[in-house]
Amino acid sequence: MSGFQRYKKILDLFSEERSFWTVLEISKSLKTPSSTIYRIVREMVTAEFLESASGSYFRLGPAFIKFNRIINFSDPLVRAGQPFLKKLANENPITSVNVLARLYGNNVMCVADYKSPTFKKNTSYQRGKLMPLIYGATSRAIIMQITGKRLENLINLENFKSDEDKTNFLKELKNDRKKGYCFTEGQVDKGLIGFAVSISNKKLGIVASLSSIFNLDDFLLEHEPIIYANLTTYGLLVEKYINEIFDDIQKYHHETNSMR
């Protein structure tokens, strides 16, 4: 183990289900002597990436909250898209969850969400949560932007039941790419349906989507055109704002860099 990996491996042990670890547990789990782990953990506590509780337990530290906040207030995708989620919810014909998601490594991650106050069911789409790559409209509108070898690599990581399933998926992907939007039913949460459009920004390396999720029971066919119109309109708006934000950033850097 070397470099940043040394620290990452420890952080990766912490999960929602298991958020407290003792040094001995870490040591066993990583098959590394406890004297080494003690030293590393101490470093990370100093840096506030870990925090110690009594009973010799350690948990994730407040640094993550701090940096998360910085991202939240400065990430172009979040900044550009967040304000529209509520509007989208209000203009949708039925109660909805609205989600901004992006490619995150080999997964899709939700980066912002807004649920209508009247939406009762719990959904799998919540900020920070990793989502499966091949299920749900939210993910589809992301993966359909990817082509060639990159797509192949991503797809090969997934466990399709059969080769037929895989071929079907790729066919659907192609279709949706042409249409410019996606629809899926119950792929992530039972009883829910999703609609999504792609969002991207080449300069910023953003591969993302904007989606609305509804209760199947609430949905009528006549809602469809309105839903697509809303998503398309706001999707374009979000892209426009991302561009503007990036331009501002570049301008700022040119100014400050030329000041010396």
Added chain:
Amino acid sequence: MSGFQRYKKILDLFSEERSFWTVLEISKSLKTPSSTIYRIVREMVTAEFLESASGSYFRLGPAFIKFNRIINFSDPLVRAGQPFLKKLANENPITSVNVLARLYGNNVMCVADYKSPTFKKNTSYQRGKLMPLIYGATSRAIIMQITGKRLENLINLENFKSDEDKTNFLKELKNDRKKGYCFTEGQVDKGLIGFAVSISNKKLGIVASLSSIFNLDDFLLEHEPIIYANLTTYGLLVEKYINEIFDDIQKYHHETNSMR
């Protein structure tokens, strides 16, 4: 520079105001050759603690969103307190911002907040934001739990205008400690007032506070007893739940550790 510091120093460059950095900018700023920075940045991109955009810019990576989410869903303080913030807001006699905050290094950090929908003004208390240690009721209810050398060290980091100011502050602290709650006016945001109670859990090393912030203009003297009653009641409830959560965690560890 060695160990985790090497990585931390780079991360610490990123802020809300300046969220994009090029390798060259980092290299200049840290007075370290760019070949070294390139290597380190690449490592962090792999670990998803940094992310590259085009134009050779880098920004904070999605790992922070992921770990933040884990904290959000597993931190005993947040888990115990978050659900009460809305209730507190609803039961307060006037529109309010309600905040859970905790000691974070030498600062106070807000870890959860709920604003009444009718509360219009922007406040400085938002999740993840660092707050001054000696201003505002939210911070006061935290620092008043600290005594002895620890308190002295913390206080000495602050710039009091005069020794008199410092003595006064310590006197007020003592008073509030006796009373069991705090009140301040306009110390953090003009036109706002704050009420706070302490929250702590020795086992978990939690030194925190629960507070309600109001518009000075809305406030009448007759509101005061209700506000204190609410804060006290919910403060105790939060502490009770923190305890229960910790007991669950311990039970879980005993079980899984004895399984081998």
Added chain:
DNA sequence: AAAAGAATTATCATATTATGATAATTAGTA
């Protein structure tokens, strides 16, 4: 399409740092 320039990665000898077994200390508990 070629060329120039910028960004990024590779190389490698050397300096620095991490490792882990063990001992020493400290904190927690009965």
Added chain:
DNA sequence: TACTAATTATCATAATATGATAATTCTTTT
């Protein structure tokens, strides 16, 4: 108080990071 568990210190050795430079790749311009 004494006992046990947790944490820190020590240190020789193995492993790794560093940074100057060269090589490569990516972008932009003509």
